[in-house]
Amino acid sequence: MSDFHDAFASAFSLIFDLNADLVEIIGLSLKITFSGVALSALIGLPLGAAVSLLRFPGRGAVVVVLNALMGLPPVVVGLVVYLLLSRAGAFGVLGLLFTPTAMIIAQCFLITPILAALTRQIIADLWEEYSEQLRSLGTTPARAIPTLLIDARATLLTTILAGFGRAFGEVGAVMIVGGNIAHSTRVMTTAIALETSKGDLPLALGLGMILLLLSLAINGGAYVLGDIARRELR
Amino acid sequence: MTATILPLVFDGLCFDARGERLIHDLTATLRGGVRTILLGPNGAGKSLTLRLAHGLLRPSAGSVCWTGNRAQAAREGQAMVFQRPVMLRRSVAANVDYALALRGLARAARRSLVDEALARAGLGDVAGRPARVLSAGEQQRLALARAWAVGPEVLFLDEPTANLDPAATRTVEEMIAAIHEAGATIIMTTHDLGQAHRLADEILFLHRGRLMEHMAAAAFFAGPQSAEAKAFLTGDLLW
Numbered sequence: 026m027s028d029f030h031d032a033f034a035s036a037f038s039l040i041f042d043l044n045a046d047l048v049e050i051i052g053l054s055l056k057i058t059f060s061g062v063a064l065s066a067l068i069g070l071p072l073g074a075a076v077s078l079l080r081f082p083g084r085g086a087v088v089v090v091l092n093a094l095m096g097l098p099p100v101v102v103g104l105v106v107y108l109l110l111s112r113a114g115a116f117g118v119l120g121l122l123f124t125p126t127a128m129i130i131a132q133c134f135l136i137t138p139i140l141a142a143l144t145r146q147i148i149a150d151l152w153e154e155y156s157e158q159l160r161s162l163g164t165t166p167a168r169a170i171p172t173l174l175i176d177a178r179a180t181l182l183t184t185i186l187a188g189f190g191r192a193f194g195e196v197g198a199v200m201i202v203g204g205n206i207a208h209s210t211r212v213m214t215t216a217i218a219l220e221t222s223k224g225d226l227p228l229a230l231g232l233g234m235i236l237l238l239l240s241l242a243i244n245g246g247a248y249v250l251g252d253i254a255r256r257e258l259r
Numbered sequence: 260m261t262a263t264i265l266p267l268v269f270d271g272l273c274f275d276a277r278g279e280r281l282i283h284d285l286t287a288t289l290r291g292g293v294r295t296i297l298l299g300p301n302g303a304g305k306s307l308t309l310r311l312a313h314g315l316l317r318p319s320a321g322s323v324c325w326t327g328n329r330a331q332a333a334r335e336g337q338a339m340v341f342q343r344p345v346m347l348r349r350s351v352a353a354n355v356d357y358a359l360a361l362r363g364l365a366r367a368a369r370r371s372l373v374d375e376a377l378a379r380a381g382l383g384d385v386a387g388r389p390a391r392v393l394s395a396g397e398q399q400r401l402a403l404a405r406a407w408a409v410g411p412e413v414l415f416l417d418e419p420t421a422n423l424d425p426a427a428t429r430t431v432e433e434m435i436a437a438i439h440e441a442g443a444t445i446i447m448t449t450h451d452l453g454q455a456h457r458l459a460d461e462i463l464f465l466h467r468g469r470l471m472e473h474m475a476a477a478a479f480f481a482g483p484q485s486a487e488a489k490a491f492l493t494g495d496l497l498w
Contacts, residue, residue: 157315158345162405163334163361172357176348 032230039231046207047232051239054212057125057199058192061132065192066185069137073144074170078152091145094138099131103201106131110202123204128212131198136188143184148173179254186247193240213239264325264336264412265291265444267312271321274307274468282307282468284321289461291412294435294445296455296476299465300491305448306342306417308465312446313339313415335362338411342418344402346390351382351401354390358405372408380404380434396427403434407443414438416447420454432457452492456480464488 039047076087108114110122110130121127151173159169174181196214203210205219213236220229267289274282282304289295289312297305310316312323314334325333347354355376359369377383380400385393390401399419406414416435420428435458439445449455455462459476464483471485483489 155345157310158341160315161313161339161341162358168361172347178348 028226028230031227032234034231035227036231036234039228040235047235049208050211050213050216050232051235053125053210054193054214054236055239057128057132057212058189060129061192062136062185062189064129064133065136065140065188068133069140069188070144070174070181071170072137073141074148074174076141077145077148078166078169078173080166088145091138091142095142097135097138099135099195099197100201102134103131103198106134106198106202122202123206123210125203125210127202128199128210131202132192132195135195135198136192139191140184140188143187144174144177144181147177147180147184151177179251182247182254183251186244186251189247190240190244193243194236262327262329262332263291264327264329264333265289266326267413267446268324268326269308269312269321270324272308272311272318272323273320274304274311274316275319280319280468282311282318285470286321287463287470287473289444289446291444293460294439294447294458295461295463296459297446297448297463297465298450298452298455298459298491300450302467303465304468305450305465307468308463309339309415309417309446309448313337315339335409336412337415338406338409338413339415339417340399340402340406340419342421344398346393346398346401348389348391350387351390351393352377352386354401355405355408358409362409376404376408379407379437381430394427396423396430399423399427399431400434403431403438407434407438407441411443413444413446416445418448418450420449420451428454464491466491 073091076084076091106127107122109116110119110127111117112122121130152169155169155173155176159172164172194214196218199210199212200215200218203212203215205211205215211219213232217229217232217236220226220232269285269287269289272282272285273280285308297308299305307316311318314323314337325336327333347357349357352373355373356369359372364372374383374386377386380403382393382397382401382404385397390398393401399422403419414435419435420431423431432454435445435447445458447458449458455476459479462472462474462476462479463470464472464479464485464487466485466487472479472483472488479488480492483492
């Protein structure tokens with residue numbers, strides 16, 4: 026139990042001292058997660074809507090693959106991105122390995138299938154309701170993509186936040202491609218992993234609590250935002 | 260109006276769903292300029308026929324032919340109002356604007372058309388409100404305004420007042436009359452005899468997916484030929 030007591034103590038002292046390292050780590054965590062999820066949303070939402078609305082050969086296979094990729098193991102994603110970005114890899118010349126950009130790319134690989142698969146389902150449900158009206162108005166399937174994405178915005182916001190939650194707490198992939206380098210690619214999750222392996226459990230636990238608090242705050246804010254959106258945008 | 264897309268010809272129209280034939284060999288010619296009412300009890304195939312005519316469903320056999328053989332003109336010459344209109348989650352004005360944008364109108368041209376359409380529907384005051392907070396009657400008026408705004412030659416209406424109270428029904432019927440007076444051909448389904456009386460120039464009476472009667476409204480109400488239509492008019496249950 027003393028571990029937990031020490032953890033609380035270290036968490037409090039970290040927060041109230043406004044430890045510069047901690048602020049830097051939190052800042053990087055948020056930056057990488059926001060960028061990764063934003064990028065994923067830009068790709069995943071239109072992709073999911075397109076798979077839902079357009080009829081093309083191999084569509085069934087794409088749906089199955091998207092759904093399967095939702096459960097993609099982060100370490101595997103990390104490994105693949107590592108191979109692609111390493112000196113010998115296809116994109117090695119860009120010199121991105123062990124940079125925050127590499128971590129954003131890995132997050133993007135992880136989150137995009139989740140957003141695309143969930144979006145596909147949401148848009149398919151909405152199309153049930155809208156299809157006759159939209160077809161009557163003369164909407165083509167391609168034109169229906171932005172229309173339905175806009176009309177599903179309240180639900181999609183919740184979906185994006187689910188992706189955010191997953192990206193924020195992710196450790197395997199960002200560890201591999203980022204390398205957990207202090208002042209460069211160290212984020213909350215990799216810092217916790219490091220402190221745990223060093224045996225500094227109170228510090229690790231303290232960081233973990235801060236991570237939880239941030240997650241809670243972000244999700245709480247998102248919930249309120251989603252609630253307002255649902256009421257305003259009926 | 261340039262070359263008309265009417266008359267509309269159904270030629271041996273059939274529609275099957277799950278192996279069951281729901282529309283049987285329907286052949287009819289619908290003239291332009293009049294208000295044609297598809298009348299019949301629930302399950303007669305009125306809405307299916309309307310959807311087949313509007314191109315939302317594909318016939319299992321037979322054909323729906325618009326005059327002139329110009330697919331795009333036929334498509335753009337039609338609009339439809341549903342029993343439960345789907346409003347986009349945006350403002351009242353934006354809902355009308357969306358329909359106009361799909362017809363390829365420039366933004367500047369759309370604005371005055373939107374204002375005009377909303378004024379005709381008596382919705383000018385609520386133009387900025389989210390469409391989904393309108394009452395059912397207002398939403399149906401908005402649906403009519405949206406359909407009217409694109410200037411269709413043919414307006415399909417599928418039980419447009421089935422979910423409305425008498426007052427809202429009355430305003431909707433007045434709008435339908437105004438749209439007809441402005442030059443549009445009305446093709447509408449209803450199971451409401453009073454409404455058919457008030458609005459119809461011609462009646463297509465359907466029963467169990469078959470066209471039983473097609474004649475001028477006055478003649479139909481004076482003396483229907485089929486036993487089914489007689490029973491329907493006297494209020495007997497039809498099975």
